Amino acid sequence: MVDNALGSFLRARREAITPAEVGLPTGPRRRTPGLRRGELAALAGVSVEYLTRLERGRDRHPSAQVLGALADALGFSPHERVHLHRLVKAGTTCSAVTAPRPVRPTVRALLDRLEPTPAFVTDAHGDVLACTAGFRWLAEPVGLFDTDRPNLARFVFGDARARTAFPAWEQVADERAAALRAAADLGDGAAAMLAEELSITAGAGFGRRFTAAAVLPAGTGVELWQHPAAGLLRLAYEHLTLPGDEDHRLVVYLPADAATADALTVHPGALAYAQ
Numbered sequence: 001m002v003d004n005a006l007g008s009f010l011r012a013r014r015e016a017i018t019p020a021e022v023g024l025p026t027g028p029r030r031r032t033p034g035l036r037r038g039e040l041a042a043l044a045g046v047s048v049e050y051l052t053r054l055e056r057g058r059d060r061h062p063s064a065q066v067l068g069a070l071a072d073a074l075g076f077s078p079h080e081r082v083h084l085h086r087l088v089k090a091g092t093t094c095s096a097v098t099a100p101r102p103v104r105p106t107v108r109a110l111l112d113r114l115e116p117t118p119a120f121v122t123d124a125h126g127d128v129l130a131c132t133a134g135f136r137w138l139a140e141p142v143g144l145f146d147t148d149r150p151n152l153a154r155f156v157f158g159d160a161r162a163r164t165a166f167p168a169w170e171q172v173a174d175e176r177a178a179a180l181r182a183a184a185d186l187g188d189g190a191a192a193m194l195a196e197e198l199s200i201t202a203g204a205g206f207g208r209r210f211t212a213a214a215v216l217p218a219g220t221g222v223e224l225w226q227h228p229a230a231g232l233l234r235l236a237y238e239h240l241t242l243p244g245d246e247d248h249r250l251v252v253y254l255p256a257d258a259a260t261a262d263a264l265t266v267h268p269g270a271l272a273y274a275q
Helices: 005-016 037-044 048-055 064-074 078-090 105-114 133-139 152-158 169-185 189-201 204-212 258-265 268-274
Strands: 119-122 128-131 220-227 231-241 249-255
Touching (some): 005 078, 128 133, 169 204, 189 204, 231 258, 249 258
Antiparallel strands (some): 220 231, 231 249
């Protein structure tokens, strides 16, 4: 599914950017809203033939200068430029699928200090490895912890209750697919296997998002949760990459507005929201 990760990423971004975003006229008779290959090639100063080879995977080792020019033309953020560089380094080799790496004791101690704020530690493909009681209060009633190995992507795409838990389900689904695609593109074997699983079990609802992922998942933003006890919650999140070779991430939720903070003050499992 990710044999040509670099080419697929470049093509998805090209097709997601409108001519107007890069200062080009829209013009008549455009079959797609994105940039044509010729337009991107001209902006980046490369030939159409070479860009075609990159997108089709016939050249997987472009120079740093070419990558920089394409990133400039496509308006990549610093984070997306790092990802682009990693795609070239990763090539097409997936790492072996291994058991989840244990969460370090110091990270578990950090989670203890965050109580009862909802926070959890996850890996690149979305397994929930450790969490605060506050996050369990938030996610357990909606069904995330009904399995022995809770996984964010599997819950969003494989559990019908997720559409109720996340009123903005389409946005959450896009984020989860993009996160899985980014991990698989960088050679994460578990992410590639999960993507294959969801392409079968969840069908086109997952597959088209995974294939078309043109941006990296957001590291910060706001999620809507429909909690059985607290009602509709607007939660701001921060997604932080932890140091170390475990490739773990810490995600923390905070109230995004006064109404959410007020709603949570009456629930003992989430009192820290209002502090």
